[in-house]
Amino acid sequence: MAQYIFYALSIVTILSALYVVFAKSPMYSVIAMIVCFFSIAGHYVLLNAQFLAIVHIIVYAGAIMVLFLFVVMLLNLNQEPDKSHGKLLRVAAAISGGMLFLVLLLSLNTSETGTFILPEKSDIGMVEHVGKKLFNEYVLPFEISSVLLLSAIIGSVVLAKKES
Amino acid sequence: MENALVSVPHNWYLLLSSLLFCIGVMGVLFRRNVIVILMCIELMLNSVNLLLVSFSAYAQNADGQVFVFFVMVVAAAEVAVGLALIVSIYRNVASTDIDSMKKLKW
Amino acid sequence: MNDQITNYSLLTILSILIPVFPLVGFLINGLLGKKVPEPISGWIGSIAVLASFVCAAAIFFTLPATESLSFNLFNWIAYANLNISFGFLIDPLTITMLLVITGIGFLIHLYSISYMHGDEGFTRFFTYLNLFIFFMLLLVMGNNYLVMFIGWEGVGLCSYLLIGFWFKEHENNNAAKKAFIMNRVGDLGFLLGMFALLMLFGTLDYASVAQAVQGYPINDGLIIGITLLLFIGAMGKSAQIPLYTWLPDAMAGPTPVSALIHAATMVTAGIYMIVRSNVLFAMAPATLDVILIVGVATCVMAAIIGLMQNDIKKVLAYSTVSQLGLMFVALGLGAFSSGMFHVVTHAFFKALLFLGSGSVIHALHGEQDIRKMGGLSKYIKITFITFMIGSLAISGIPPFAGFFSKDEILAKAFEHSPAIWIIVSLSSALTAFYMFRLVYITFSGNYRGTEETRSKIHESPALITIPLIILAILSIIGGFMGLPAITGLTHKFSNYLSSVTGAAAGILPEAHHLSHATEYVLIGVAVLAAIVSILIARYMYVTKGQLPANSDAELNGLQKLVSNKFYVDEVYNAVFVKPVVKLSTLIYEYVDKLVVDNVVNGVAKVTDLSGRTLRLMQTGSTTFYLLAMVCGIVVLFVIRLLI
Incomplete structure (x- = not known):
């Protein structure tokens, strides 16, 4: 049963990702992106990482994509169709992207393989477990990341502010 | 729900992540709209996140998930600043075309 | 015992102070520069040297001749087996040099205050002069070859700066460069000699080297090599063949510089160095023979060239080269204390002669060509009398200073071989001739300059004449420090230095002493030769009133050769x-x-x-x-x- 869910989610993920790239209008891209993120959240659930799945939906679909949406609408980008690069560049991009994928596959194929010892029931992704890690071992990076967020807030406000 | 870890081999996750990453790379190279490029970068980040979570789940180690958490923090900051930059550039050149941002060449 | 220790610590302080005074004078004048008004910088320089002189005199009177004082100020180079300290050695030889340098140095400083009056580089001049004194003191006070080498290079630098003092004229710069480069050739020899010493003995300390070298056989190849290298250094500094041509050109500098550096002190550094390493040289008689030959050749050749020079300072310069050659003859004969004795008396009368010529030049407003002088004895009496005394002293007329020191060297030469005695006597007769040629052409007869310049001739001020008079007195009585053996009195100078030169005397073969009768004959011949030469000069230039030719065309072949310094x-x-x-x-x-x-x-x-x-x-x-x-x-x- 689980593998069928995995296949379905994977197909949705890849198709929506491709649509993000090839959509005519940025608006459609944003919508496809949201779909893609939800499917990735599904993967997280499948992997027993419930806490991350929730955080993912809140942060990505809820905050980041809304921000994208806002900007797209604010700049009124839907009026004109998107211009694309010249033919040569597009071919080059396709080739290099494909080459990258091939090379990645090849290197994964040649790398050493190990076996995982899988437990009956996994609670590694539960809030309790992740929270304990975060506030014990990783408490300092956690606090520093708050500073990073603060500086990002201030930076974006300064940048986006209208110059008088 | 049945445990996916048992029925889905880990290799599938590797394949999915690399495919997703390459789609992101191709998107960055294909598109001229800076906002879409930014979204493609998010796509790449997410492919890496997915890989980290899969490894963390299969290796029964929560460190990977904590990492994903931090990647999300950085991604959020990046998007916020990036979009602010785009807005401010748009205000100057009235375009989000990446080819309109060649001024630094000189 | 306790008393002695306090005494020594006092002496240590005094000897450290000696080089400090000129250094302070140099710093004051050098750093303040033109802010110091003209006469004051001169007085600062003079008083600094005077203070050193007083310290040196105090040491002279308190330190017994048999004692020496050696101390290290700090460890300078310490690396693996190499250990070189920066230290001073105070012994009779050093004290002799100290007294000469600071004493004559002070007189020349005084003289310069008046001589350099009105020169735009007045303060600069005294800055260089004090720096020179400092380095010269370092040279003679060091207790190892490296400290000597600092002084050696330092005086070379000051010599360069002072020869090119009037650097606006291209010729002066060329002379300065020539002196500097020629000295480099000698310095290379000195440096290589030092390296060889380090390789062989692992030390540069005078005492250790002297001790270590005595373990070698006499005339060992290595020791001959080292001494020859050191001698090359001495050749450069003391203007011996083949490195002598820079000294006559060095006369481009101001006259006090010629007197101080190029007659009395710096050029005798080579002699000091060899006397300082007398044990080393005594172990290599072959080198002593080389020194003897070079000395004799220089002595004669320079005297011959001196016969035909027409520039008052050039005559004195060649005379200096010739006299330095004579000193090397003494060293080559192994008569180290005689060589030093001549250094001292020569410092007196050659400084006197140079300062006298400076006074003449001063009186004639810069004229240096003796063909344009003449009859000056009427106008500048004090200069004339003192110059005459200097000339008598250098010619070896008793009882002037030059007679005693020269006679001593001649006697030693006769002991060694009569042939050398004949050649050296000949050159000293030539010395008498060219000196009196100079005196007669300059001071007797009629003035040959224009009427306009004649009215301006005036005796120099007291600051110039007082040093002249003091030096003239020293030139008269200076010789009595070393009376010859026949008088039956003790040779004070030789006794004083015996603690330094005694070691070498023990190594060298004992010379058979001359009988009193022979010695009387030698003295008689030498004095007679000098008097005859003077009379010939008088006949040629006073009675017949000859004048040096104005151009090469009037000269015959041999004269032309000499006049052009043998090309x-x-x-x-x-x-x-x-x-x-x-x-x-x-x-x-x-x-x-x-x-x-x-x-x-x-x-x-x-x-x-x-x-x-x-x-x-x-x-x-x-x-x-x-x-x-x-x-x-x-x-x-x-x-x-x-x-």
């Missing part, structure tokens, strides 16, 4: 200078212009061209950059996979 300068020019210049031009034309220039310009051209080409890759398109980045990653992966 040594021209030969050096052709053999050393011209090939070097040619080679430099060649290298400039081919290596520099063709190779170096093209390489340098080529680098620039390649950079320019590649920059222009690579610039085209900078399209400014972000997509293109990213594409390149992805391609790069792919290439890296491929490389990773293939390897």
Whole structure:
């Protein structure tokens, strides 16, 4: 049963990702992106990482994509169709992207393989477990990341502010 | 729900992540709209996140998930600043075309 | 015992103070520069040297002649087996040199206050002069060869600065450069000698070297090599054949400089160095023979050239070279204390003669050509009398100072071989002749300058004449420090130095002493030769009233040869200078212009061209950059996979 869910989610993920790239209008891209993120959240659930799945939906679909949406609408980008690069560049991009994928596959194929010892029931992704890690071992990076967020807030406000 | 870890081999996750990453790379190279490029970068980040979570789940180690958490923090900051930059550039050149941002060449 | 220790610590302080005073004077004058008004900087310099003189005199009177004082100020170079300290050695030899340097140095400083009056470089002059005194004191006070070498190089530098003191005239700069470069040749010898000493003995300390060398057989090849190298150093500094041509040219400097550096002190550094290493040289009689030959040759050749010079200072310069040659004759004979004795008396009368010539030049407002002088005895009496005393002293007329020291060397020469005695006597007769030629042409007869300049001739002020008078007195009585053996009185000077030179005397073969009768005859012949020479000069230049020729055309072949200084300068020019210049031009034309220039310009051209080409890759398109980045990653992966 689980593998069928995995296949379905994977197909949705890849198709929506491709649509993000090839959509005519940025608006459609944003919508496809949201779909893609939800499917990735599904993967997280499948992997027993419930806490991350929730955080993912809140942060990505809820905050980041809304921000994208806002900007797209604010700049009124839907009026004109998107211009694309010249033919040569597009071919080059396709080739290099494909080459990258091939090379990645090849290197994964040649790398050493190990076996995982899988437990009956996994609670590694539960809030309790992740929270304990975060506030014990990783408490300092956690606090520093708050500073990073603060500086990002201030930076974006300064940048986006209208110059008088 | 049945445990996916048992029925889905880990290799599938590797394949999915690399495919997703390459789609992101191709998107960055294909598109001229800076906002879409930014979204493609998010796509790449997410492919890496997915890989980290899969490894963390299969290796029964929560460190990977904590990492994903931090990647999300950085991604959020990046998007916020990036979009602010785009807005401010748009205000100057009235375009989000990446080819309109060649001024630094000189 | 306790009393002695306090005494020694006092002496240590005094001896440290000696070089400090001139250094302080140098710093004050040098740092404040033109802010110090004219006479004050001169007085600062003079008083600094006077203070050193007082300290030196105090040491002279308190330290017994048999004692010496050696102490290290700090460890200078300590590396593996090498250990060189910066330290001073105070013994009779050092004290003798100290008294000469600071005493005569002070008189010359005083003289310069008046002589350099109105010169725009007045303060600079005293700055250099004090620096010179400092380095000269370092040279004689060091307790190892390296400290001596600092002083050695320092005085060379000051000599260069002072010869080229009036640097606005190109000729002076050339003379300064010539002196500096010729000294470098000698210094290289000195340096190599020091390295050899270090290799052989592992120390540069005088006492340790003297002790270590006595373990070697006499005339050991290594010791001969080292002493020859050191002698090359002495040759350069003390203007011996073949490195003597810089000294006559050095007369381009102000006259007090000629008196202080190029007559009384610096040029005797070579002699000091050899006397200081007398044990080393005594172990190598072969080197002593070389020194003897060089000394004799220099002594005669310079005296002959002196016969035909027409510049008052050039005559004195060649006379200095000749007298230095005489000192080396003494050293070559192993008579170290006699050599030092002549250094001291020579310092008195040669300083006197140079200062006297300075006074003449001063009176004539810069005229140096003796053909344009004449009859000056009427106008500048004090200068004339003191100059006369100096000339009598250098000619070896008793009882003046030169007589005693010269006679001593002549006696030693006769002990060694009569042939050398004949040659040296001949050169000293020549000395008497050219000195009195100078005196008669300058001071007797009628004035040959223009009427206009004649009315301006005046005796120099007291600051110039007082040093002249003091030096004249020293030239008269200076010789009594070393009375010859026949008088039955003790040779005070030789006794004083015996603690230094005694070690060498023990190594050298005992010379058979002359009988009193022989010695009387030798003295008689020498004095007679001098008097006859003076009379010939008088006959030629007073009675017959001859004058030196104005141009080469009036001279016969031999005279022409002498007048042109045996064409040594021209030969050096052709053999050393011209090939070097040619080679430099060649290298400039081919290596520099063709190779170096093209390489340098080529680098620039390649950079320019590649920059222009690579610039085209900078399209400014972000997509293109990213594409390149992805391609790069792919290439890296491929490389990773293939390897």
